[in-house]
Amino acid sequence: MKREFKIIADLLxxxxxxxxxxxxxGTLMEFLSKEKKIDVxxxxxxxxxxxxxxxxxxxxxxxxxxxxxxxxxxxxxDYVVLSQTLQAFYNPENVLSHLLRIGKASIVSIPxxxxxxxxxxxxxxxxxxxxxxxxxxWYNTPNLHMCSIKDFFHFCIxxxxxxxxxxGINKSKISKIxxxxxxxxNLFSEVGIxxxx
Amino acid sequence: MPSLAGLFFYMNYKTENIKRIxxxxxxxxxxxQTIQNFPLAYETYGELxxxxxxxILVFHALTGDQFVSEINPITKKEGWxxxxxxxxxxxxxxxYFVICANVIGGCMGSWGPKEIDKNTNEPYGLNFPVITxxxxxxxxxxxxxxxxxxxxxxxxxxxxxGMQSLQFCATFPNRAYSAIPIACSSSxxxxxxxxxxxxxxxIMADPIWDKGRYLKKxxxxxxxxxxxxxxxxxxxxxxxxxxxxFGRKLQEKADFEFSFNADFQVESYLRHxxxxxxxxxxxxxxxxxTRAMDYFDLSKQxxxxxxxxxxxxxxxxxxxxxxxxxxxxxxENKDIVIALNASGGDVSFAEIKTDxxxxxFLVNExxxxxxxxxxxxxxxxxxxxxxxx
Numbered sequence: 217m218k219r220e221f222k223i224i225a226d227l228l229x230x231x232x233x234x235x236x237x238x239x240x241x242g243t244l245m246e247f248l249s250k251e252k253k254i255d256v257x258x259x260x261x262x263x264x265x266x267x268x269x270x271x272x273x274x275x276x277x278x279x280x281x282x283x284x285x286x287x288x289x290x291x292x293x294d295y296v297v298l299s300q301t302l303q304a305f306y307n308p309e310n311v312l313s314h315l316l317r318i319g320k321a322s323i324v325s326i327p328x329x330x331x332x333x334x335x336x337x338x339x340x341x342x343x344x345x346x347x348x349x350x351x352x353x354w355y356n357t358p359n360l361h362m363c364s365i366k367d368f369f370h371f372c373i374x375x376x377x378x379x380x381x382x383x384g385i386n387k388s389k390i391s392k393i394x395x396x397x398x399x400x401x402n403l404f405s406e407v408g409i410x411x412x413x
Numbered sequence: 414m415p416s417l418a419g420l421f422f423y424m425n426y427k428t429e430n431i432k433r434i435x436x437x438x439x440x441x442x443x444x445x446q447t448i449q450n451f452p453l454a455y456e457t458y459g460e461l462x463x464x465x466x467x468x469i470l471v472f473h474a475l476t477g478d479q480f481v482s483e484i485n486p487i488t489k490k491e492g493w494x495x496x497x498x499x500x501x502x503x504x505x506x507x508x509y510f511v512i513c514a515n516v517i518g519g520c521m522g523s524w525g526p527k528e529i530d531k532n533t534n535e536p537y538g539l540n541f542p543v544i545t546x547x548x549x550x551x552x553x554x555x556x557x558x559x560x561x562x563x564x565x566x567x568x569x570x571x572x573x574x575g576m577q578s579l580q581f582c583a584t585f586p587n588r589a590y591s592a593i594p595i596a597c598s599s600s601x602x603x604x605x606x607x608x609x610x611x612x613x614x615x616i617m618a619d620p621i622w623d624k625g626r627y628l629k630k631x632x633x634x635x636x637x638x639x640x641x642x643x644x645x646x647x648x649x650x651x652x653x654x655x656x657x658x659f660g661r662k663l664q665e666k667a668d669f670e671f672s673f674n675a676d677f678q679v680e681s682y683l684r685h686x687x688x689x690x691x692x693x694x695x696x697x698x699x700x701x702x703t704r705a706m707d708y709f710d711l712s713k714q715x716x717x718x719x720x721x722x723x724x725x726x727x728x729x730x731x732x733x734x735x736x737x738x739x740x741x742x743x744x745e746n747k748d749i750v751i752a753l754n755a756s757g758g759d760v761s762f763a764e765i766k767t768d769x770x771x772x773x774f775l776v777n778e779x780x781x782x783x784x785x786x787x788x789x790x791x792x793x794x795x796x797x798x799x800x801x802x
Contacts, residue, residue: 257759263763263764263765263766263780266761266762266763267763267780267783267784267787269761270731270761270763270784270787270788270791271783271784271786271787271788271790271791272787272791273791273792273794273795274761275729275759275760275761276761276762277750277754277760277761277762278762278763278764279747279762287747287750287751287754287755288754288755289754289755292754292757
């Protein structure tokens, strides 16, 4: 399982109700259900992955998070998880407002466009960055709205979204992020994980 | 066209091939009438295990019957869901105990309009009461008591069978651990009511029908019934599927005959479907069952609508739709999912991409079969574990 999933799992309390938006083949869902007795549901756009989830006994709805989140009632989950997908939506702001409406809190992870490798790619070589967490070329990337940890941090503040916890992860470590170390962590974190409400 | 002798052979079938129970418990129908001591015909496949955690109740569609798998002992043709149910199939009868009952209002041994009314000693015909999907489901619940099954592993069916599975879960919450409503809807749409009305009008326009009294004369309004069946068959296919299967191909001829015989393959197909159907189905049953479908609106039964219908549910649902089904569209199936979500229910949903239209659930559609197999097997594991605790 991806390291990021373990970190997300650690943020979620046992026996809570969780919606995993863009749950893929249900790896995180399975872990949450088995290890933490979490009542977890998923939403996934790819039919093939939905079938994998169903055969694992996971409750997953085939659908598009961009247009179909309105089917979930207000505060029907304790947490809504969105792992590295926010940047792929046409309207991430709208998706985010749904996540915060559906869940009492939300965990959103983003590939950090402020990571030093990304910056050097563009700065030194003048080319769109290709890294481990951003593996696509400019012409085939599903990522429409890239942002950095710093961008998302300020976005939350502007939108009066409460930042409960921010974690930055790179190859070697996980670190807490706050206003005082934001510049530094924005440079050295490959992925940012935000617990917001 | 079938011979009349053939027709009588099927319609007056030998009842020793049919398992039946007598339902003695009074059943109050939605129309207000109370019935009791009526027959309910059923069939089972596989064995009920000791812990009784492997029972699957299958609900049949409009023109189906209780003979889901193997060879139908009455028609001598394969069971209607042989693609999905049988040894080693998606619903594996080596593992699971599959039950299916003929709906009341039907014509394969359950209480229906062609049965003899004890008061008049004649077939009911139009004296049979108008029944609903809820009546149909309530009658079938008695079968579970008879078989000693407290909780089903799964309640499933396609089309009208899907409606019954929804109704069953709403009326008997927690009597099924899981449910798979397939290609159905929580309320019949205007288009579906219109198509059913077309089928009914075709039957009633046949002079043989004679306000439903044809059975007394031991004949069938087969022209009307065949047309009713043709309407159905058009609606079960997708436009693309039909074009690919038939196109403008001619039926065993090089050129047009300049007549009204079946020049085109699609005409020949419809005529064949229509006229083989009359050998096994009662015209009045079509009237009654299509009426039950039209009256179906689960949201109407509960104050607060569909969300309320699923409120007290612990059943785990898998809703399945087919991309090319224009009779029960993905949108209608998704509305069920939305209501289940809104009521805090446990629901999965998959849309199978296929050109085979509404009929997809009856034919060999690998992606569909893989999905139901995955769901049922995983539900069985979970159900067993929960029973153990």
